[in-house]
Amino acid sequence: MNDILLAAPTDSAHWRRASAADLIEYLITRFHERHRVQLPELVRLARRVEHTHAGKPSCPSGLADVLETLYQELESHMLKEEQVLFPMLARGMHQQARAPISVMRFEHEHHFGALEEIGRLTDGLAVPPEACNTWRALYGGLQAFQEDLTQHIHLENDVLFLNSSHAAEGARDA
Ligand SMILES: [Fe+2]
Numbered sequence: 614m615n616d617i618l619l620a621a622p623t624d625s626a627h628w629r630r631a632s633a634a635d636l637i638e639y640l641i642t643r644f645h646e647r648h649r650v651q652l653p654e655l656v657r658l659a660r661r662v663e664h665t666h667a668g669k670p671s672c673p674s675g676l677a678d679v680l681e682t683l684y685q686e687l688e689s690h691m692l693k694e695e696q697v698l699f700p701m702l703a704r705g706m707h708q709q710a711r712a713p714i715s716v717m718r719f720e721h722e723h724h725f726g727a728l729e730e731i732g733r734l735t736d737g738l739a740v741p742p743e744a745c746n747t748w749r750a751l752y753g754g755l756q757a758f759q760e761d762l763t764q765h766i767h768l769e770n771d772v773l774f775l776n777s778s779h780a781a782e783g784a785r786d787a
């Protein structure tokens with residue numbers, strides 16, 4: 614399988630001690646750029662599997678469309694982070710960041726909803742005995758994508774955004 618589809622472990626304890634600028638650079642290169650490679654490839658594989666195995670009860674019908682929609686939503690979400698929110702956080706504009714952070718947290722919940730939908734359509738990514746190599750590559754790639762997106766959102770919600778909220782509260786109470 615293509616290396617880009619494989620998840621690599623990340624260490625949140627390390628990132629809790631890092632600067633916002635370093636964490637932002639890591640989020641963009643390790644997750645945003647990777648999702649931009651992963652998702653078009655997963656859409657392509659899903660279209661092939663749905664086409665080849667149409668009619669089989671285990672065929673994940675509708676998966677390619679769900680992935681295509683998620684790709685568009687994630688792309689617009691990541692652009693807002695890269696162009697608006699991350700520059701604010703890198704400059705320490707924590708009060709101004711509160712509203713965009715709450716929008717991004719809301720969108721993250723929506724992304725988790727899409728992962729649940731993918732789980733329903735693929736029977737929890739269980740590879741059926743009749744699966745061909747493309748089907749196996751698709752579910753392996755989806756597993757890696759799911760782990761990447763979960764870790765990506767965790768580092769934003771529970772490290773980057775949380776640190777900013779604490780800084781905003783500290784500045785207000787000072
Ligand atoms: Fe992000």
Ligand SMILES: [Fe+2]
Binds near residue numbers: 690694717721766769
């Ligand atoms: Fe995000």
